Amino acid sequence: MVWRGRRVVQRASFGYARAVAPKLRIEGGATLGERACLKFRIDDPADPREGFLVRIDGELRAFENRCPHWEVDLDLGLGDPYLADLDRIFCRNHAAVFDPRTGRCESGPPLGRSIRQFPIVVEGGEVYVILDPFEE
Ligand code: FES
Numbered sequence: 001m002v003w004r005g006r007r008v009v010q011r012a013s014f015g016y017a018r019a020v021a022p023k024l025r026i027e028g029g030a031t032l033g034e035r036a037c038l039k040f041r042i043d044d045p046a047d048p049r050e051g052f053l054v055r056i057d058g059e060l061r062a063f064e065n066r067c068p069h070w071e072v073d074l075d076l077g078l079g080d081p082y083l084a085d086l087d088r089i090f091c092r093n094h095a096a097v098f099d100p101r102t103g104r105c106e107s108g109p110p111l112g113r114s115i116r117q118f119p120i121v122v123e124g125g126e127v128y129v130i131l132d133p134f135e136e
Helices: none
Strands: 023-025 037-042 049-056 059-064 088-090 105-107 120-123 126-130
Touching (some): 049 126, 059 120
Antiparallel strands (some): 023 126, 037 049, 049 059, 120 126
């Protein structure tokens, strides 16, 4: 099995008021290739977590790297949670499979539930994920 994508970790700053939803610039997001995955880290002191960006059918999508079953990292910190060869997001804990277009679980314990998605905005040719609130 071939793993595509990069294991780049990026950080967001939370040094300002939360009244405005913080956004995180994803360096390299605009040039992310088809079926590639780019992880990023969200250093929110109240809820540190990771996310990942994938490009599917030419469109970017950003997901939280957290399984809706046990609220643990999908990839267990071992690599990209997106399997390009299968075109599916995969949880290493209990082998759940998710549609990368919707984040919805197709098989496994969280069947029918979805990975949380971040809204994405493109400004000045740069890709940003809006960290709060999540798209459901
Ligand atoms: S923790 Fe992901 S399927 Fe159980």
